[in-house]
Amino acid sequence: MNTAMALSVTGVTRRYDSGFTLDDVTFDLPAGYIMGLIGPNGAGKSTLIRLILNMIRRDAGEIHVFGLDNIADEERVKEGLGVVFDSNYFVETWTVNKVEKTMAPMYPAWDHAVFDGYLKRFGLERGGKVKELSRGMQMKLMLAVALSHDARLLILDEPTSGLDVLARDDLMDILQDYIADGNRSVIFSTHITADLERAADFITYITGGRLYYTGPKDEFTEAFRVVKGGPDELTADLAAAAVGVHRYETGFDVLVRAEDLNRIAGTTGVDGLDEFRTPAIEPASIDDIIRLTNARVGVDGTNRGSEAA
Amino acid sequence: MMTGVLRAFGLDLRRLGSQGWGNLLFAVVAIPVALVLMSVGGRLSSSLSSSMIVGCLVGAFSVMPMTVFGYEQQGGHARMNGVIPVRRLGQVTGRYLLLGVLAVVLFVECLVCQAAVPLSSGRPLTPDVPVVAVLAMASYVMIEAVAVPLLYRFPMQKVWLILFGGCLVIGAAAAALVKLLPLVLPASALAACARVASAVIETLAAAGPAAAAFAGIIVMIVAVVVSFIASSRIYRGKEL
Numbered sequence: 001m002n003t004a005m006a007l008s009v010t011g012v013t014r015r016y017d018s019g020f021t022l023d024d025v026t027f028d029l030p031a032g033y034i035m036g037l038i039g040p041n042g043a044g045k046s047t048l049i050r051l052i053l054n055m056i057r058r059d060a061g062e063i064h065v066f067g068l069d070n071i072a073d074e075e076r077v078k079e080g081l082g083v084v085f086d087s088n089y090f091v092e093t094w095t096v097n098k099v100e101k102t103m104a105p106m107y108p109a110w111d112h113a114v115f116d117g118y119l120k121r122f123g124l125e126r127g128g129k130v131k132e133l134s135r136g137m138q139m140k141l142m143l144a145v146a147l148s149h150d151a152r153l154l155i156l157d158e159p160t161s162g163l164d165v166l167a168r169d170d171l172m173d174i175l176q177d178y179i180a181d182g183n184r185s186v187i188f189s190t191h192i193t194a195d196l197e198r199a200a201d202f203i204t205y206i207t208g209g210r211l212y213y214t215g216p217k218d219e220f221t222e223a224f225r226v227v228k229g230g231p232d233e234l235t236a237d238l239a240a241a242a243v244g245v246h247r248y249e250t251g252f253d254v255l256v257r258a259e260d261l262n263r264i265a266g267t268t269g270v271d272g273l274d275e276f277r278t279p280a281i282e283p284a285s286i287d288d289i290i291r292l293t294n295a296r297v298g299v300d301g302t303n304r305g306s307e308a309a
Numbered sequence: 310m311m312t313g314v315l316r317a318f319g320l321d322l323r324r325l326g327s328q329g330w331g332n333l334l335f336a337v338v339a340i341p342v343a344l345v346l347m348s349v350g351g352r353l354s355s356s357l358s359s360s361m362i363v364g365c366l367v368g369a370f371s372v373m374p375m376t377v378f379g380y381e382q383q384g385g386h387a388r389m390n391g392v393i394p395v396r397r398l399g400q401v402t403g404r405y406l407l408l409g410v411l412a413v414v415l416f417v418e419c420l421v422c423q424a425a426v427p428l429s430s431g432r433p434l435t436p437d438v439p440v441v442a443v444l445a446m447a448s449y450v451m452i453e454a455v456a457v458p459l460l461y462r463f464p465m466q467k468v469w470l471i472l473f474g475g476c477l478v479i480g481a482a483a484a485a486l487v488k489l490l491p492l493v494l495p496a497s498a499l500a501a502c503a504r505v506a507s508a509v510i511e512t513l514a515a516a517g518p519a520a521a522a523f524a525g526i527i528v529m530i531v532a533v534v535v536s537f538i539a540s541s542r543i544y545r546g547k548e549l
Contacts, residue, residue, distance in 0.1 A: 050391070050548075050549070053391045053392065054391065055388065055391035055548065055549035056548045056549070057546060057548075074394070074396050075312075075313050075394045075395060075396060075399075076394075077394075078392070078393065078394035078395075079394040081392075081394075083391075083392045085385065085388055087384075087385050088384070088385065089385050089386055089388040089389045089392065090386070090389065091323075091324060091327045091380050091383075091386055092383075092384065093327050093328060094323075094327060098323065101323070102319075102320060102323045105316060105319050106316050106320075106393050106394055106395075107394070
């Protein structure tokens with residue numbers, strides 16, 4: 001066990017009666033970094049976060065937070081965690097002041113001045129009731145609580161979903177400042193990949209309950225290319241190498257591993273990139289990778305749509 | 310462990326006072342005041358006032374823990390139990406601690422009411438005041454001992470249905486038993502049953518009110534222990 005790891009998830013499995021299984025997920029988040037947890041809806045991101053928080057029982061595996069078992073040492077682990085969910089978890093009739101009075105005794109390291117500072121920064125009034133706050137302001141209140149007890153690991157489940165672009169920018173700044181001392185870490189799930197481009201050092205990508213990738217963000221996008229072409233340019237070589245295909249009336253997008261490009265006839269260029277020829281080869285964005293690695297049937301029932309290989 | 314229990318207890322207190330402490334205080338104070346006002350001028354007989362005191366207090370206090378569960382079942386507030394640094398066993402223990410505190414408050418309030426109501430109507434205090442208070446507390450604890458594990462397991466509406474449905478079924482079964490026994494059992498067996506029942510009643514009466522209160526306390530402790538074990542097991546496996 002590496003104590004320099006903020007979070008170590010090893011072989012974690014959770015089976016649901018519905019048939020969905022989060023299957024054998026393993027990844028590490030080193031201290032001092034931000035990890036983005038990505039995947040389509042229903043991929044298992046929230047399940048994974050709830051497992052880390054011991055909110056649901058796991059069927060196999062281990063989870064360590066700063067070297068401590070998340071179940072055996074639950075209280076010590078949670079004293080060092082800051083948590084933000086995609087929607088409010090406080091009693092709605094509480095005021096902001098009552099939220100502090102409730103949460104402060106929970107944490108030995110609660111800092112009233114820090115909380116107060118975040119309230120001012122976020123424009124939250126102490127007398128305001130939780131139910132009267134907008135979704136974005138409720139998220140900021142959860143964030144203020146998460147940041148006011150010297151948490152060493154922030155866990156954020158879709159924190160930006162209710163925020164406008166300015167608030168998202170502000171949040172990303174806060175997260176960057178938060179990890180600046182090199183001892184604190186952040187893991188956050190999101191659908192908004194622009195946030196990842198800006199803030200994340202690592203990516204963990206889950207799809208269909210399975211871990212698809214975990215590692216540095218840059219390596220993730222560098223590992224793939226998107227090949228785009230007309231309807232009759234999807235060769236057998238290309239189809240065989242495709243990680244995912246999206247067909248449409250005027251052509252296709254194919255996701256391939258960068259290392260496989262030289263095995264595909266007619267796809268050469270500097271670093272495998274050549275967007276001025278057909279089929280064109282372009283860098284893959286995180287959205288491209290998620291889109292093309294998830295099977296989806298066309299709405300008209302034809303073979304148009306995405307096919308994950 | 311103790312730190313966690315106190316944290317959970319504090320959180321439950323905050324939940325209980327979520328509508329404002331004034332409301333809670335009013336609920337606690339309103340019953341004695343109303344009973345005293347009713348008893349002025351001797352409008353309540355001694356036996357009726359005791360029954361009313363116990364009924365009103367047990368009813369009012371029984372709803373309080375349900376309020377706490379109610380908040381947990383609203384929106385996403387249950388997730389807070391997964392955020393706070395308290396193990397699940399600590400959370401359940403904190404809740405039972407809250408029940409204990411409420412039971413003590415009920416006991417004290419029952420004593421106060423039983424003293425205030427006769428005095429306000431010019432009647433002397435009866436000697437069974439502490440016994441009635443213990444029995445009121447025992448009734449409250451018994452109700453909660455059944456309700457709390459159910460509230461950990463089921464949504465509030467279902468728990469109400471189970472409790473009321475259960476009372477109806479038990480009542481109907483008891484009534485049916487009383488009607489059917491003479492038809493099924495021979496007269497000699499019925500006479501034997503009656504002798505046993507009267508012997509038990511006589512023994513309890515001879516033992517005095519202190520013995521009844523002691524028996525109530527023992528039953529209360531057993532009920533709480535069984536209830537706590539059930540609640541802990543249910544909550545341990547619950548998804549937050």
